[in-house]
Amino acid sequence: MKIEIPYLQKEFSLEFPDEYLLAVAETNDFHVTGTCEEILRNALDTPFGPDDAVSGKAVKDGISLAEFLKGGKHVLIIINDATRPTPTEAMLGALLPLLEHAGLGPDNLTLLVATGAHRAPTDSEYHQILGAFHDKLRSRCVAHDSRREEDMAMLGNTRNGTPILLNKLLFEADRVIVTGSVEPHYFAGFTGGRKAFLPGIAAFRTIEANHKMALSPQARSLALEANPVHEDMMDALPLIKAPIFSFMTVLNKEQGIAAATSGNLMNSFHAAVEIARKIFCVTIPAKADIVVSIAKFPMDIDLYQSQKAIDNGALALKDGGKLILVSSCRDGIGDETYANLLARASSPQDVIELIRAGYKLGYHKAAKMAEVSARATIIAVSELPAHSLKSMFIEKAADPQEALDDAISGFHAKGVDVPKILILPDGCVTIPLTV
Numbered sequence: 001m002k003i004e005i006p007y008l009q010k011e012f013s014l015e016f017p018d019e020y021l022l023a024v025a026e027t028n029d030f031h032v033t034g035t036c037e038e039i040l041r042n043a044l045d046t047p048f049g050p051d052d053a054v055s056g057k058a059v060k061d062g063i064s065l066a067e068f069l070k071g072g073k074h075v076l077i078i079i080n081d082a083t084r085p086t087p088t089e090a091m092l093g094a095l096l097p098l099l100e101h102a103g104l105g106p107d108n109l110t111l112l113v114a115t116g117a118h119r120a121p122t123d124s125e126y127h128q129i130l131g132a133f134h135d136k137l138r139s140r141c142v143a144h145d146s147r148r149e150e151d152m153a154m155l156g157n158t159r160n161g162t163p164i165l166l167n168k169l170l171f172e173a174d175r176v177i178v179t180g181s182v183e184p185h186y187f188a189g190f191t192g193g194r195k196a197f198l199p200g201i202a203a204f205r206t207i208e209a210n211h212k213m214a215l216s217p218q219a220r221s222l223a224l225e226a227n228p229v230h231e232d233m234m235d236a237l238p239l240i241k242a243p244i245f246s247f248m249t250v251l252n253k254e255q256g257i258a259a260a261t262s263g264n265l266m267n268s269f270h271a272a273v274e275i276a277r278k279i280f281c282v283t284i285p286a287k288a289d290i291v292v293s294i295a296k297f298p299m300d301i302d303l304y305q306s307q308k309a310i311d312n313g314a315l316a317l318k319d320g321g322k323l324i325l326v327s328s329c330r331d332g333i334g335d336e337t338y339a340n341l342l343a344r345a346s347s348p349q350d351v352i353e354l355i356r357a358g359y360k361l362g363y364h365k366a367a368k369m370a371e372v373s374a375r376a377t378i379i380a381v382s383e384l385p386a387h388s389l390k391s392m393f394i395e396k397a398a399d400p401q402e403a404l405d406d407a408i409s410g411f412h413a414k415g416v417d418v419p420k421i422l423i424l425p426d427g428c429v430t431i432p433l434t435v
Contacts, residue, residue, distance in 0.1 A: 028280075082125035114196050174242060187227075193272070222281070291322075294424060306382075312429075325382070328383050341363055
């Protein structure tokens, strides 16, 4: 068995006996009709409306974008940052002609980059995000800065006590268009939709209080109902007064556009969620001894984002197994808060005790990583130095083949003649589920 694994601008070859392979758990194929441009245009032509007052079901023929824009003078478009594979350039290509037809040019637009607690995009990342529209729209972009609380408006508190502070630009617009992509998320259930506001354009202390609830067992991938993280996001929505039009995509395994939805924020989100479940939830025959989980571009930006590949890979791993993360972490470890906590802990089990002593944003990430480290060995193929990885209970390998050979040898030494291997080519978004 030979498998090619992408890494930065090159590929690694991974070889092992055929009988060792349990599965290559790729995201599912999804039948697509039309080009990417046609999929996006069709979504805008068939927007979802709100729930029908009688049936309680979503109205399929919602208000068109043209109707939504009537009378609008100041349009805020919320876009994702460079840590997400959202096809923002293509989505802008579908939106801009309709905006122009409504008499709305660049001077009527503000593009707010929903960074959450991330840093602002770099110049090269703005090119990545905007593509062909960079020269036209770069000057209209504002990067949300969660730590500038003077730029936030206080709206109240959620049912869980989270203070809701959102970027004031949201309240200076008379129309809001939300763009994004919907895929499974390891504690919010799914990305997209309501997540553009919280954490996307929320204050740091709002995000910190929200993410603390990621420690709840109900905060997990695919879970929306009774998920306190999702509940917080939902509680923020009624406090936004400007009309909102949502434009969501769902991507395939090549990160092309598989589907798109538009219109009512929550109904277009839920429609995208159902498609995302079909694409990203993959049935596997059993749990594996060894899982190779790959963080694809752009999620390979840092360990903070690549951790999703660890969390998803662990779903397919036996206790006592070995999880090999392949991610360049080209921008380092990301927010250092979680890494510093892990470095202070004497063991993975000690991490939870440290979190109980006082939560900071990022500690949820440490908790998730420690949970995996407590029951399995994590090995990373990355640009991160060995001492940094070791402080986070992760071993370093020079390449995937070395990591796999060592893992196989370890199982042979324990008397396992044929250790079973599972490959996750897109570990950050693929959810392996046993039968």
